[in-house]
Amino acid sequence: xxxxxxxxxxxxxxxxxxxxxxxxxxxxxxxxxxxxxxxxxxxxxxxxxxxxxxxxxxxxxxxxxxxxxxxxxxxxxxxxxxxxxxxxxxxxxxxxxxxxxxxxxxxxxxxxxxxxxxxxxxxxxxxxxxxxxxxxxxxxxxxxxxxxxxxxxxxxxxxxxxxxxxxxxxxxxxxxxxxxxxxxxxxxxxxxxxxxxxxxxxxxxxxxxxxxxxxxxxxxxxxxxxxxxxxxxxxxxxxxxxxxxxxxxxxxxxxxxxxxxxxxxxxxxxxxxxxxxxxxx
Amino acid sequence: xxxxxxxxxxxxxxxxxxxxxxxxxxxxxxxxxxxxxxxxxxxxxxxxxxxxxxxxxxxxxxxxxxxxxxxxxxxxxxxxxxxxxxxxxxxxxxxxxxxxxxxxxxxxxxxxxxxxxxxxxxxxxxxxxxxxxxxxxxxxxxxxxxxxxx
Numbered sequence: 001x002x003x004x005x006x007x008x009x010x011x012x013x014x015x016x017x018x019x020x021x022x023x024x025x026x027x028x029x030x031x032x033x034x035x036x037x038x039x040x041x042x043x044x045x046x047x048x049x050x051x052x053x054x055x056x057x058x059x060x061x062x063x064x065x066x067x068x069x070x071x072x073x074x075x076x077x078x079x080x081x082x083x084x085x086x087x088x089x090x091x092x093x094x095x096x097x098x099x100x101x102x103x104x105x106x107x108x109x110x111x112x113x114x115x116x117x118x119x120x121x122x123x124x125x126x127x128x129x130x131x132x133x134x135x136x137x138x139x140x141x142x143x144x145x146x147x148x149x150x151x152x153x154x155x156x157x158x159x160x161x162x163x164x165x166x167x168x169x170x171x172x173x174x175x176x177x178x179x180x181x182x183x184x185x186x187x188x189x190x191x192x193x194x195x196x197x198x199x200x201x202x203x204x205x206x207x208x209x210x211x212x213x214x215x216x217x218x219x220x221x222x223x224x225x226x227x228x229x230x231x232x233x234x235x236x237x238x239x240x241x242x243x244x245x246x247x248x249x250x251x252x253x254x255x256x257x258x259x260x261x262x263x264x265x266x267x268x269x270x271x272x273x274x275x276x277x278x279x280x281x
Numbered sequence: 282x283x284x285x286x287x288x289x290x291x292x293x294x295x296x297x298x299x300x301x302x303x304x305x306x307x308x309x310x311x312x313x314x315x316x317x318x319x320x321x322x323x324x325x326x327x328x329x330x331x332x333x334x335x336x337x338x339x340x341x342x343x344x345x346x347x348x349x350x351x352x353x354x355x356x357x358x359x360x361x362x363x364x365x366x367x368x369x370x371x372x373x374x375x376x377x378x379x380x381x382x383x384x385x386x387x388x389x390x391x392x393x394x395x396x397x398x399x400x401x402x403x404x405x406x407x408x409x410x411x412x413x414x415x416x417x418x419x420x421x422x423x424x425x426x427x428x429x430x431x
Contacts, residue, residue, distance in 0.1 A: 035399060036362035039310045052401050053302075089360060118360075188403070 004217035006257025010250075011214070012085060012111045014120050020085075021045050027082050027134070030117070031098040032089040033243075041127030043087070043120060047076045047134075049098050051243065063265075069105045070141045077134020080107075087113035087120065091207045093247050100246040100263055104149060106142025112250065118212040148249070150236045150262035152270060152277075155195065158236050159278070164229055165198035166237040168248045169268065173240070174200040176281040188240065189272025193279040195238070199227040203244040206251045220256055231258045238264035238271070286390060287382045290374030297394035305399055313365035317372060319343050319354035330356060331418070338364045340411070344418055350377040351422070353415060363400075367408045371415060380419035386412060 005011065020026045021044055028046035030038050038048040049055060054072065055063055064072065078084055084102060088095035092112055099110055113120070121127070150158070158165055172178040176192035194200070205223055208215055215223070229235060235252060237245035242265030252258040271277055286294065297305055319330075323343045330341035338361040345352045353375055355368035375383060391408055 034361055034363045035404070036306060036310050036313060036366060037360065039306055040313070040362045053399060121360075 005255045007254040010254035031094045044128045073139035074136045079137040083109040085111045087116045092116040096247040096250045097243040115213040150264040164235045167194045167198040168203035168239045168245045188269045191272045193281040196280040234260040236262045238267040240268045242267045287378040309366040312369040313362040316369040380423040383419040
Protein backbone atom coordinates (compact mmCIF):
# COMPACT_ATOMS: atom_id res chain seq x y z
CA UNK A 1 0.00 0.00 0.00
CA UNK A 2 2.80 2.41 0.90
CA UNK A 3 4.07 2.06 -2.67
CA UNK A 4 1.48 4.57 -3.85
CA UNK A 5 2.86 7.27 -1.61
CA UNK A 6 5.13 9.94 -3.04
CA UNK A 7 7.91 9.14 -0.56
CA UNK A 8 7.24 5.57 0.59
CA UNK A 9 10.68 5.50 2.23
CA UNK A 10 9.36 7.85 4.95
CA UNK A 11 7.02 5.17 6.24
CA UNK A 12 7.78 1.72 7.61
CA UNK A 13 5.46 -1.01 8.78
CA UNK A 14 5.62 -2.69 12.22
CA UNK A 15 6.99 -5.80 10.53
CA UNK A 16 9.98 -3.85 9.20
CA UNK A 17 10.64 -2.46 12.68
CA UNK A 18 10.43 -5.94 14.20
CA UNK A 19 13.09 -7.07 11.72
CA UNK A 20 15.39 -4.14 12.51
CA UNK A 21 15.31 -4.18 16.33
CA UNK A 22 19.01 -5.00 16.51
CA UNK A 23 20.13 -2.98 13.51
CA UNK A 24 22.83 -0.58 14.75
CA UNK A 25 22.04 1.80 11.88
CA UNK A 26 18.44 2.18 13.05
CA UNK A 27 17.34 4.09 16.14
CA UNK A 28 13.75 3.76 17.32
CA UNK A 29 12.33 6.84 19.03
CA UNK A 30 9.07 6.78 20.98
CA UNK A 31 7.30 10.11 21.30
CA UNK A 32 3.91 10.20 23.02
CA UNK A 33 1.26 12.52 24.26
CA UNK A 34 1.16 10.66 27.58
CA UNK A 35 4.54 11.35 29.22
CA UNK A 36 4.51 8.09 31.22
CA UNK A 37 3.64 5.66 28.46
CA UNK A 38 7.26 4.92 27.49
CA UNK A 39 8.06 3.98 31.09
CA UNK A 40 5.20 1.47 31.21
CA UNK A 41 6.75 -0.41 28.28
CA UNK A 42 8.21 0.44 24.87
CA UNK A 43 9.58 -1.36 21.82
CA UNK A 44 12.87 -3.05 22.79
CA UNK A 45 15.76 -0.72 22.06
CA UNK A 46 13.61 2.40 21.65
CA UNK A 47 14.63 5.68 23.29
CA UNK A 48 12.22 8.32 24.57
CA UNK A 49 11.77 11.83 23.31
CA UNK A 50 9.19 13.87 25.21
CA UNK A 51 8.02 16.88 23.21
CA UNK A 52 7.84 19.04 26.31
CA UNK A 53 10.83 18.08 28.47
CA UNK A 54 13.11 17.04 25.60
CA UNK A 55 12.26 19.18 22.60
CA UNK A 56 11.08 22.49 24.06
CA UNK A 57 13.45 25.34 24.79
CA UNK A 58 13.92 25.56 28.56
CA UNK A 59 13.19 29.30 28.68
CA UNK A 60 11.32 30.82 25.78
CA UNK A 61 8.47 29.42 23.71
CA UNK A 62 10.51 27.68 21.06
CA UNK A 63 12.28 24.43 20.33
CA UNK A 64 15.75 23.52 21.54
CA UNK A 65 18.52 25.23 19.60
CA UNK A 66 21.02 23.55 17.31
CA UNK A 67 23.70 22.80 19.98
CA UNK A 68 21.05 21.29 22.29
CA UNK A 69 19.65 19.26 19.42
CA UNK A 70 23.14 17.94 18.66
CA UNK A 71 23.61 17.08 22.32
CA UNK A 72 20.27 15.23 22.30
CA UNK A 73 21.24 13.13 19.28
CA UNK A 74 24.66 12.36 20.72
CA UNK A 75 23.05 11.22 23.96
CA UNK A 76 20.52 9.02 22.14
CA UNK A 77 23.24 7.39 20.06
CA UNK A 78 21.99 8.94 16.83
CA UNK A 79 24.70 9.60 14.25
CA UNK A 80 24.27 11.62 11.08
CA UNK A 81 23.78 8.46 9.04
CA UNK A 82 21.43 6.75 11.52
CA UNK A 83 17.94 5.94 10.28
CA UNK A 84 15.59 7.34 12.92
CA UNK A 85 12.17 5.70 13.16
CA UNK A 86 9.50 7.53 15.18
CA UNK A 87 6.39 6.02 16.67
CA UNK A 88 3.97 6.97 19.42
CA UNK A 89 0.45 7.04 20.80
CA UNK A 90 -2.68 8.68 19.40
CA UNK A 91 -2.14 8.04 15.66
CA UNK A 92 1.53 9.06 15.87
CA UNK A 93 0.74 12.75 16.35
CA UNK A 94 3.66 13.49 18.67
CA UNK A 95 5.83 11.10 16.67
CA UNK A 96 5.20 13.35 13.65
CA UNK A 97 6.01 16.39 15.79
CA UNK A 98 9.40 14.91 16.68
CA UNK A 99 9.93 13.84 13.06
CA UNK A 100 9.24 17.43 11.96
CA UNK A 101 11.80 18.85 14.40
CA UNK A 102 14.44 16.36 13.24
CA UNK A 103 13.68 17.41 9.66
CA UNK A 104 13.98 21.06 10.75
CA UNK A 105 17.56 20.38 11.86
CA UNK A 106 18.29 18.59 8.61
CA UNK A 107 18.42 14.93 9.61
CA UNK A 108 18.19 12.97 6.37
CA UNK A 109 17.03 9.48 7.29
CA UNK A 110 13.67 9.78 8.99
CA UNK A 111 10.73 7.40 9.09
CA UNK A 112 7.39 7.01 10.81
CA UNK A 113 6.22 3.58 11.93
CA UNK A 114 2.76 3.24 10.35
CA UNK A 115 0.07 2.57 12.96
CA UNK A 116 2.29 3.68 15.82
CA UNK A 117 2.23 2.23 19.28
CA UNK A 118 -1.40 1.19 19.00
CA UNK A 119 -0.76 -1.14 16.07
CA UNK A 120 2.42 -2.60 17.57
CA UNK A 121 0.57 -3.44 20.79
CA UNK A 122 -2.52 -4.74 18.95
CA UNK A 123 -0.31 -7.16 17.03
CA UNK A 124 0.96 -8.58 20.29
CA UNK A 125 4.53 -7.52 19.61
CA UNK A 126 7.00 -7.28 22.51
CA UNK A 127 7.41 -4.32 24.88
CA UNK A 128 10.04 -3.84 27.55
CA UNK A 129 10.63 -1.44 30.42
CA UNK A 130 14.39 -1.72 29.99
CA UNK A 131 15.85 1.67 29.04
CA UNK A 132 18.67 1.20 26.53
CA UNK A 133 21.89 3.19 26.43
CA UNK A 134 23.96 3.71 23.31
CA UNK A 135 27.50 4.91 22.76
CA UNK A 136 27.48 8.68 22.27
CA UNK A 137 27.96 9.94 18.73
CA UNK A 138 29.56 12.99 17.21
CA UNK A 139 26.32 14.36 15.76
CA UNK A 140 26.42 17.54 13.69
CA UNK A 141 23.10 19.19 12.95
CA UNK A 142 22.42 21.43 9.99
CA UNK A 143 21.07 24.94 10.31
CA UNK A 144 17.30 25.03 10.79
CA UNK A 145 15.36 24.59 7.56
CA UNK A 146 13.03 27.61 7.27
CA UNK A 147 11.14 25.98 4.39
CA UNK A 148 9.14 23.74 6.74
CA UNK A 149 8.37 26.14 9.60
CA UNK A 150 6.03 29.12 9.48
CA UNK A 151 6.17 32.03 11.90
CA UNK A 152 3.32 34.47 12.44
CA UNK A 153 4.72 36.91 9.84
CA UNK A 154 4.58 34.12 7.25
CA UNK A 155 1.01 33.40 8.25
CA UNK A 156 0.01 37.07 7.91
CA UNK A 157 1.55 37.15 4.42
CA UNK A 158 -0.17 33.89 3.51
CA UNK A 159 -3.52 35.24 4.67
CA UNK A 160 -3.11 38.57 2.88
CA UNK A 161 -2.16 36.86 -0.39
CA UNK A 162 -5.10 34.49 -0.09
CA UNK A 163 -2.86 31.40 -0.11
CA UNK A 164 -4.02 28.17 1.50
CA UNK A 165 -4.09 27.75 5.24
CA UNK A 166 -5.17 24.40 6.64
CA UNK A 167 -6.69 24.41 10.11
CA UNK A 168 -6.47 20.79 11.25
CA UNK A 169 -8.29 21.24 14.57
CA UNK A 170 -11.74 19.86 15.36
CA UNK A 171 -14.75 21.58 13.73
CA UNK A 172 -15.72 23.04 17.14
CA UNK A 173 -12.31 24.65 17.57
CA UNK A 174 -12.41 25.95 13.99
CA UNK A 175 -15.83 27.51 14.49
CA UNK A 176 -14.72 29.15 17.73
CA UNK A 177 -17.17 27.23 19.86
CA UNK A 178 -14.20 25.71 21.71
CA UNK A 179 -10.61 26.83 22.04
CA UNK A 180 -9.25 23.35 22.67
CA UNK A 181 -10.25 19.87 21.53
CA UNK A 182 -13.59 18.62 22.79
CA UNK A 183 -13.15 17.28 26.35
CA UNK A 184 -9.85 19.07 26.88
CA UNK A 185 -9.62 21.90 29.39
CA UNK A 186 -10.57 25.10 27.60
CA UNK A 187 -7.59 27.35 28.03
CA UNK A 188 -4.58 28.58 26.18
CA UNK A 189 -6.10 31.24 23.90
CA UNK A 190 -7.99 34.45 24.59
CA UNK A 191 -10.15 34.18 21.50
CA UNK A 192 -11.78 31.35 19.54
CA UNK A 193 -12.18 30.98 15.79
CA UNK A 194 -9.77 30.48 12.93
CA UNK A 195 -7.35 32.41 10.73
CA UNK A 196 -9.36 34.14 7.95
CA UNK A 197 -9.41 32.03 4.80
CA UNK A 198 -8.30 28.80 6.49
CA UNK A 199 -10.08 25.60 5.53
CA UNK A 200 -10.88 23.00 8.18
CA UNK A 201 -9.54 19.48 7.54
CA UNK A 202 -9.25 17.74 10.93
CA UNK A 203 -5.91 16.00 11.23
CA UNK A 204 -7.20 12.54 12.16
CA UNK A 205 -9.10 12.25 8.86
CA UNK A 206 -5.76 11.24 7.35
CA UNK A 207 -5.72 8.12 9.50
CA UNK A 208 -7.81 4.96 9.42
CA UNK A 209 -9.37 4.85 12.92
CA UNK A 210 -9.54 1.05 12.92
CA UNK A 211 -5.83 0.48 12.41
CA UNK A 212 -4.24 3.88 13.24
CA UNK A 213 -2.47 3.61 9.87
CA UNK A 214 -2.46 6.29 7.20
CA UNK A 215 -5.18 6.16 4.56
CA UNK A 216 -4.18 5.17 1.01
CA UNK A 217 -2.73 7.91 -1.18
CA UNK A 218 -5.81 8.22 -3.40
CA UNK A 219 -8.09 8.84 -0.41
CA UNK A 220 -5.66 11.33 1.07
CA UNK A 221 -5.35 13.19 -2.20
CA UNK A 222 -9.12 13.47 -2.46
CA UNK A 223 -9.41 14.60 1.16
CA UNK A 224 -7.13 17.61 0.64
CA UNK A 225 -7.87 18.45 -2.98
CA UNK A 226 -11.60 18.83 -2.36
CA UNK A 227 -10.68 21.87 -0.24
CA UNK A 228 -8.31 23.28 -2.84
CA UNK A 229 -5.20 22.04 -1.04
CA UNK A 230 -3.19 21.03 -4.11
CA UNK A 231 0.52 20.33 -4.67
CA UNK A 232 1.11 23.40 -6.85
CA UNK A 233 0.46 25.75 -3.91
CA UNK A 234 2.41 26.89 -0.88
CA UNK A 235 0.57 25.57 2.13
CA UNK A 236 0.67 26.35 5.84
CA UNK A 237 -0.91 23.97 8.34
CA UNK A 238 -1.72 24.84 11.94
CA UNK A 239 -3.60 23.53 14.96
CA UNK A 240 -3.38 24.53 18.63
CA UNK A 241 0.33 24.09 19.36
CA UNK A 242 1.60 22.56 16.11
CA UNK A 243 1.54 18.89 17.00
CA UNK A 244 -1.59 17.78 15.15
CA UNK A 245 -0.57 19.91 12.15
CA UNK A 246 2.84 18.24 12.05
CA UNK A 247 0.98 15.03 11.19
CA UNK A 248 -0.83 16.86 8.37
CA UNK A 249 2.51 18.34 7.31
CA UNK A 250 3.95 14.81 7.16
CA UNK A 251 1.02 13.54 5.09
CA UNK A 252 1.15 16.39 2.58
CA UNK A 253 4.92 16.52 2.31
CA UNK A 254 5.87 12.83 2.35
CA UNK A 255 2.81 10.74 1.56
CA UNK A 256 1.46 13.05 -1.14
CA UNK A 257 4.73 14.74 -2.12
CA UNK A 258 3.59 18.38 -1.89
CA UNK A 259 6.83 20.35 -2.26
CA UNK A 260 5.93 23.48 -0.26
CA UNK A 261 4.30 22.80 3.10
CA UNK A 262 5.04 24.58 6.37
CA UNK A 263 3.92 23.86 9.89
CA UNK A 264 2.92 26.91 11.95
CA UNK A 265 3.88 25.70 15.42
CA UNK A 266 2.76 28.93 17.09
CA UNK A 267 -0.70 27.86 15.94
CA UNK A 268 -3.88 28.89 17.73
CA UNK A 269 -2.22 29.42 21.12
CA UNK A 270 -0.26 32.21 19.43
CA UNK A 271 -2.81 33.53 16.92
CA UNK A 272 -5.73 33.46 19.37
CA UNK A 273 -3.70 35.58 21.79
CA UNK A 274 -2.22 38.07 19.29
CA UNK A 275 -3.50 41.60 19.73
CA UNK A 276 -5.04 42.93 16.52
CA UNK A 277 -4.81 39.66 14.59
CA UNK A 278 -7.83 39.10 12.36
CA UNK A 279 -10.09 36.20 13.24
CA UNK A 280 -12.95 34.56 11.42
CA UNK A 281 -15.68 32.52 13.07
CA UNK B 282 -0.11 24.23 53.30
CA UNK B 283 -0.10 20.52 54.01
CA UNK B 284 -2.12 20.99 57.22
CA UNK B 285 -5.19 21.48 55.03
CA UNK B 286 -4.68 18.15 53.25
CA UNK B 287 -5.89 14.73 54.37
CA UNK B 288 -2.79 13.04 55.91
CA UNK B 289 -2.43 10.43 53.17
CA UNK B 290 -2.51 13.07 50.45
CA UNK B 291 -0.07 15.28 52.37
CA UNK B 292 2.36 12.36 52.49
CA UNK B 293 2.10 11.71 48.75
CA UNK B 294 2.61 15.39 47.99
CA UNK B 295 5.70 15.52 50.22
CA UNK B 296 7.14 12.36 48.65
CA UNK B 297 6.93 13.89 45.20
CA UNK B 298 8.46 17.13 46.46
CA UNK B 299 11.55 15.20 47.57
CA UNK B 300 12.04 13.39 44.25
CA UNK B 301 14.28 14.28 41.34
CA UNK B 302 12.69 14.60 37.93
CA UNK B 303 13.28 11.02 36.76
CA UNK B 304 12.17 9.69 40.16
CA UNK B 305 8.92 11.62 39.86
CA UNK B 306 8.21 9.83 36.58
CA UNK B 307 8.96 6.46 38.19
CA UNK B 308 6.73 7.33 41.15
CA UNK B 309 3.86 8.37 38.89
CA UNK B 310 4.20 5.07 37.02
CA UNK B 311 4.12 3.22 40.38
CA UNK B 312 0.89 4.96 41.28
CA UNK B 313 -0.57 4.24 37.85
CA UNK B 314 0.05 0.55 38.49
CA UNK B 315 -1.60 0.70 41.92
CA UNK B 316 -5.00 1.98 40.81
CA UNK B 317 -7.61 -0.19 42.53
CA UNK B 318 -10.70 -1.36 40.62
CA UNK B 319 -14.10 -0.86 42.24
CA UNK B 320 -15.26 -3.61 44.62
CA UNK B 321 -18.59 -5.38 43.90
CA UNK B 322 -20.49 -3.26 46.44
CA UNK B 323 -19.72 -0.15 44.38
CA UNK B 324 -22.06 -1.60 41.75
CA UNK B 325 -24.78 -2.44 44.30
CA UNK B 326 -27.18 0.31 43.28
CA UNK B 327 -26.87 -0.58 39.59
CA UNK B 328 -26.16 3.01 38.58
CA UNK B 329 -23.71 3.79 35.83
CA UNK B 330 -20.44 5.38 36.93
CA UNK B 331 -20.12 9.13 36.67
CA UNK B 332 -17.90 10.43 33.90
CA UNK B 333 -15.41 13.26 34.33
CA UNK B 334 -16.02 15.36 31.22
CA UNK B 335 -13.20 17.80 32.00
CA UNK B 336 -10.66 15.07 31.41
CA UNK B 337 -9.36 14.48 27.88
CA UNK B 338 -9.14 10.74 28.54
CA UNK B 339 -12.41 8.94 29.15
CA UNK B 340 -12.45 8.78 32.94
CA UNK B 341 -15.34 7.64 35.07
CA UNK B 342 -15.59 7.23 38.78
CA UNK B 343 -17.66 5.67 41.55
CA UNK B 344 -17.72 6.61 45.19
CA UNK B 345 -18.49 4.43 48.20
CA UNK B 346 -19.55 6.09 51.43
CA UNK B 347 -19.24 4.29 54.76
CA UNK B 348 -19.85 6.02 58.10
CA UNK B 349 -19.35 9.39 56.51
CA UNK B 350 -16.03 8.44 54.92
CA UNK B 351 -15.46 8.20 51.17
CA UNK B 352 -13.56 5.93 48.82
CA UNK B 353 -13.22 6.78 45.16
CA UNK B 354 -12.80 4.27 42.36
CA UNK B 355 -11.73 5.41 38.92
CA UNK B 356 -11.98 3.76 35.54
CA UNK B 357 -9.15 4.95 33.26
CA UNK B 358 -7.94 3.28 30.04
CA UNK B 359 -4.64 1.39 30.36
CA UNK B 360 -2.99 3.45 27.62
CA UNK B 361 -3.31 6.65 29.69
CA UNK B 362 -0.84 6.02 32.52
CA UNK B 363 -0.53 9.69 33.46
CA UNK B 364 -4.26 9.90 34.15
CA UNK B 365 -4.15 6.53 35.91
CA UNK B 366 -1.37 7.96 38.08
CA UNK B 367 -3.46 11.03 38.90
CA UNK B 368 -6.45 8.84 39.70
CA UNK B 369 -4.40 6.57 41.98
CA UNK B 370 -2.96 9.58 43.83
CA UNK B 371 -6.48 10.86 44.47
CA UNK B 372 -7.72 7.38 45.36
CA UNK B 373 -4.99 6.78 47.93
CA UNK B 374 -4.73 10.38 49.09
CA UNK B 375 -8.48 10.64 49.76
CA UNK B 376 -8.98 7.10 51.08
CA UNK B 377 -11.55 7.26 53.91
CA UNK B 378 -11.52 11.06 53.91
CA UNK B 379 -14.67 12.93 54.93
CA UNK B 380 -16.43 15.26 52.47
CA UNK B 381 -15.36 18.19 54.69
CA UNK B 382 -11.70 17.19 54.42
CA UNK B 383 -11.99 16.92 50.65
CA UNK B 384 -13.61 20.33 50.31
CA UNK B 385 -10.73 21.91 52.29
CA UNK B 386 -8.08 20.77 49.76
CA UNK B 387 -6.69 23.83 47.97
CA UNK B 388 -6.96 23.67 44.18
CA UNK B 389 -3.20 24.24 43.89
CA UNK B 390 -2.28 21.49 46.37
CA UNK B 391 -0.02 19.82 43.82
CA UNK B 392 2.37 22.77 43.35
CA UNK B 393 4.87 21.47 45.92
CA UNK B 394 5.00 18.16 44.03
CA UNK B 395 7.08 19.95 41.41
CA UNK B 396 5.29 18.36 38.46
CA UNK B 397 5.70 21.53 36.39
CA UNK B 398 9.16 20.37 35.38
CA UNK B 399 7.64 17.25 33.79
CA UNK B 400 4.29 18.35 32.54
CA UNK B 401 2.81 21.23 30.60
CA UNK B 402 0.11 23.26 32.35
CA UNK B 403 -2.29 21.54 29.98
CA UNK B 404 -1.45 18.13 31.37
CA UNK B 405 -1.47 19.33 34.95
CA UNK B 406 -5.05 20.40 34.36
CA UNK B 407 -6.05 16.74 34.45
CA UNK B 408 -5.22 16.61 38.15
CA UNK B 409 -7.15 19.81 38.89
CA UNK B 410 -10.10 18.51 36.88
CA UNK B 411 -10.23 15.27 38.87
CA UNK B 412 -10.01 17.17 42.17
CA UNK B 413 -12.76 19.57 41.10
CA UNK B 414 -14.99 16.67 40.20
CA UNK B 415 -14.31 14.81 43.43
CA UNK B 416 -15.13 18.00 45.35
CA UNK B 417 -18.48 18.33 43.59
CA UNK B 418 -19.34 14.79 44.64
CA UNK B 419 -18.19 15.50 48.23
CA UNK B 420 -20.38 18.59 48.36
CA UNK B 421 -23.38 16.68 47.06
CA UNK B 422 -22.89 13.90 49.60
CA UNK B 423 -22.56 16.41 52.42
CA UNK B 424 -25.94 17.82 51.45
CA UNK B 425 -27.58 14.42 50.84
CA UNK B 426 -25.78 11.59 52.64
CA UNK B 427 -26.49 8.03 51.57
CA UNK B 428 -24.68 4.72 51.88
CA UNK B 429 -23.54 4.43 48.29
CA UNK B 430 -23.69 6.76 45.38
CA UNK B 431 -22.39 6.47 41.92
